[in-house]
């Protein structure tokens with residue numbers, strides 16, 4: 361899709377943007393579906409010019425620019441950021457949301473199962489943070505938001521690869537905070553619990569029932585409930601929050617947060 365300023369404005373007015381209109385340029389990786397798409401819709405609503413990336417880059421929520429980006433490929437990440445810069449302007453918010461699971465027990469987990477999940481979830485966040493930090497350092501302002509998971513610190517049998525990648529995001533955000541905090545850049549982690557998306561639809565119904573029993577709120581969440589927290593971290597009210605891990609899990613991870 362070719363994207364013009366007029367299309368951004370048309371998308372925004374249809375969505376009735378909030379008070380933060382013209383808030384800046386946001387990149388949401390994995391913004392075509394699931395939690396990422398809800399974040400894109402919310403940031404468009406809040407007045408951001410938003411790029412929604414995915415592997416093919418053929419679909420994006422209304423009002424956002426669809427951009428192809430393979431997060432395991434540094435050249436693809438650079439090309440996507442270059443295009444976003446050209447078409448929307450200097451990136452001020454990164455939401456590193458693209459992620460995969462490849463669940464199996466430790467004894468059955470291959471090197472490829474482990475490294476592949478690390479490369480998408482953690483390597484992807486690293487490549488995107490590096491690309492986004494350049495314009496942010498120049499502007500002496502920026503927001504980096506990493507989408508982790510409740511299981512990062514809670515642990516999860518059958519997810520040694522996934523939990524390792526998600527736990528490492530916390531160290532990444534805190535190191536980014538220490539490295540870039542003095543340049544007006546914040547880096548935070550959002551740790552969702554069980555959210556209704558295609559990722560969790562793969563979990564067998566018996567396991568879903570077991571999770572449900574452990575969640576104090578007694579329900580799974582909708583992607584929009586994660587998007588609201590991301591929008592807060594991207595907005596003006598979160599200017600002094602950095603290195604934080606914010607759970608959106610109905611209480612599932614209580615006592616295990618970093």
Ligand SMILES: NC(=O)c1ccc[n+]([C@@H]2O[C@H](COP(=O)([O-])OP(=O)(O)OC[C@H]3O[C@@H](n4cnc5c(N)ncnc54)[C@H](OP(=O)(O)O)[C@@H]3O)[C@@H](O)[C@H]2O)c1
Pocket residue numbers: 389390391392393394395396413414415416417429430431432457458459460480507508509510551552553554555556557558559560
């Ligand atoms: N759902 C939950 O309950 C839950 C809970 C905690 C944390 N999370 C985290 O939240 C994030 C979003 O989850 P979701 O449930 O919305 O997942 P989803 O519906 O499965 O969507 C995953 C997204 O990641 C993108 N992606 C995957 N591999 C990629 C790659 N190699 N390069 C570029 N993009 C890639 C996908 O793009 P394509 O369309 O191109 O494949 C898609 O947009 C993930 O990081 C996940 O770990 C989810």
